[in-house]
Amino acid sequence: MAVGDSNQLPSVCMVYFNRPKFPVRIYANKDVHTKIALLVSEIPQPKAPTTRIIGKKIFHWAKEKGISRIVSIEGFMSEQAHSPQQLPMQIFGVGTTDSCRSILDSNKIPPLNHGVIKGLSADLIKEGWLNKSEVIVLLGEVRQHYPEIRTAARVIEVLNQLIPSLSVDIEPILAQAEKIEQLALSMRDQASTTVDNEKNDHTPNNLKERMNKEMKNAFSRIRKGWDEEKE
Numbered sequence: 001m002a003v004g005d006s007n008q009l010p011s012v013c014m015v016y017f018n019r020p021k022f023p024v025r026i027y028a029n030k031d032v033h034t035k036i037a038l039l040v041s042e043i044p045q046p047k048a049p050t051t052r053i054i055g056k057k058i059f060h061w062a063k064e065k066g067i068s069r070i071v072s073i074e075g076f077m078s079e080q081a082h083s084p085q086q087l088p089m090q091i092f093g094v095g096t097t098d099s100c101r102s103i104l105d106s107n108k109i110p111p112l113n114h115g116v117i118k119g120l121s122a123d124l125i126k127e128g129w130l131n132k133s134e135v136i137v138l139l140g141e142v143r144q145h146y147p148e149i150r151t152a153a154r155v156i157e158v159l160n161q162l163i164p165s166l167s168v169d170i171e172p173i174l175a176q177a178e179k180i181e182q183l184a185l186s187m188r189d190q191a192s193t194t195v196d197n198e199k200n201d202h203t204p205n206n207l208k209e210r211m212n213k214e215m216k217n218a219f220s221r222i223r224k225g226w227d228e229e230k231e
Contacts, residue, residue: 001026001027001028001037002025002026003022003024003025003026004022004024004025004026004039004041005022005024006054008046008050008053008054009023009024009043009046010043010046012042012043014042023041023042023043024039024040024041024042024043025039025040026038026039026040027040031165033165034163034164034165035067036163036165036166037062037065037067039058045119045120051119051120051123052123054120054123055120055122055123055124055126055127056123056127058070058120058124059123059124059127059128059131059133059135060127063131063133068134069100069134069135069136070124070128070133070134070135070136071135071136071137071138071159071162071163072120072121072124072125072135072136072137072138073121073137073138073140073155074117074118074119074121074137074138074139074140075139075140075141075142075148075151076092076115076139076140076141076142077142077143089140089141089142089148089150089151089154090110090140090141091109091110091138091139091140091141091151091154091155091158092109092110092111092112092138092139093109093110093111093112093136093137093138093139093158094111094112094117094125094136094137094139095134095135095136095137096125096128096129096132096133096134096135096136097128097132097133097134099134100134100135100136103136103162104136107158107161107162109138109158109161112139115139117137117139121137124137125137136162138155138158138159140152140154140155149173149174149176149177149180149181150174150177152173153170153173153174153177156168156170156173157170
């Protein structure tokens with residue numbers, strides 16, 4: 001449908017199956033009864049005040065397009081040690097209005113009674129509160145050093161509950177979760193090994209060669225995974 005770009009955002013271009021894509025994209029469905037717009041960002045959130053400007057822009061763009069409710073997704077660091085296979089991860093909700101909180105309650109989504117929301121979600125929920133508009137923030141439990149495929153699947157389950165016309169099958173996501181998690185853990189372990197080796201050998205050329213080799217191996221595994229997906 002559309003892309004997002006700004007001089008305030010980093011110069012990044014995503015590539016999927018040899019096709020370039022903007023890192024910030026907006027998708028929309030064609031259902032005349034329930035219209036849904038999805039904003040996807042694959043870059044880290046910029047620092048304030050840029051995040052605040054973007055948050056206000058998104059909020060007012062949604063109002064101009066007649067979007068009745070905004071749902072923003074945010075992660076919070078888990079205080080418990082979960083195994084990679086543990087499911088479901090916890091999801092909490094915060095709403096700007098009584099109707100939002102009623103929706104969360106009726107779908108058995110526990111409220112965040114005390115805490116802090118940061119970044120873009122914080123700006124969206126503040127704008128919603130100031131303008132008496134419906135904004136819901138879903139907070140998904142995440143773990144340090146893990147790609148949160150399972151939390152993403154759990155969030156989609158919740159979205160399926162909140163949006164009656166939405167029906168996304170999470171089984172294909174869960175089927176790939178372990179493969180993606182193991183790849184990420186392998187890359188992390190290789191990076192740690194490189195750091196340990198650097199302590200024993202400070203020769204620039206040797207270190208550079210090892211790092212290049214590790215990067216080539218990592219990208220080879222990622223490329224192999226994409227090829228398998230295409231088949």
